[in-house]
Amino acid sequence: MNWYNVGKIVNTHGIRGEVRVMSRTDFPEERYATGARLGLFMPGAKDPVMLTVASHRVHKNFDLLTFEGHPNINDVEKYRDGILKVSGDNLGELEEGEFYHHEIIGCTVVDQEGREIGKVTEVLETGANDVWAVKPAEGKMHYIPYIGDVVLEVDPENGRIVIDPIEGLLS
Numbered sequence: 001m002n003w004y005n006v007g008k009i010v011n012t013h014g015i016r017g018e019v020r021v022m023s024r025t026d027f028p029e030e031r032y033a034t035g036a037r038l039g040l041f042m043p044g045a046k047d048p049v050m051l052t053v054a055s056h057r058v059h060k061n062f063d064l065l066t067f068e069g070h071p072n073i074n075d076v077e078k079y080r081d082g083i084l085k086v087s088g089d090n091l092g093e094l095e096e097g098e099f100y101h102h103e104i105i106g107c108t109v110v111d112q113e114g115r116e117i118g119k120v121t122e123v124l125e126t127g128a129n130d131v132w133a134v135k136p137a138e139g140k141m142h143y144i145p146y147i148g149d150v151v152l153e154v155d156p157e158n159g160r161i162v163i164d165p166i167e168g169l170l171s
Contacts, residue, residue: 002088
């Protein structure tokens with residue numbers, strides 16, 4: 001089964017079993033909804049601890065979660081530094097033109113003539129639009145903005161992205 005990162009438990013919060021999560025998902029209201037099942041992967045552990053979300057709220061820049069069967073701080077202290085993940089079976093459908101990061105990373109980027117530019121190694125969230133870090137076989141990294149004027153075609157099933165590199169983008 002494939003698992004996808006949705007957040008990291010960075011600390012506890014209060015004494016009633018809340019944990020502070022640094023979120024890595026664009027869908028916190030779905031991933032952290034009451035009753036949602038998450039796998040907690042602790043450093044060095046092979047198998048996840050399955051947890052069910054009991055409550056979710058936002059405080060400052062963190063998502064605060066409690067889990068069923070974990071009513072106090074003593075129950076959740078051991079989860080610090082654990083990575084919360086959702087199983088591939090629980091990934092929702094996205095709208096057209098939207099992609100999960102794991103679908104984009106590893107794709108080969110080519111220009112309109114089919115010349116290979118490189119492979120996507122990372123997706124950077126900049127606010128206005130995502131930027132894809134593309135590593136060529138040789139040379140320095142390219143940063144491709146995910147905007148309609150540049151990205152013409154995205155085909156994650158075949159691992160291919162076609163772009164129209166605007167002037168100065170690849171220099």
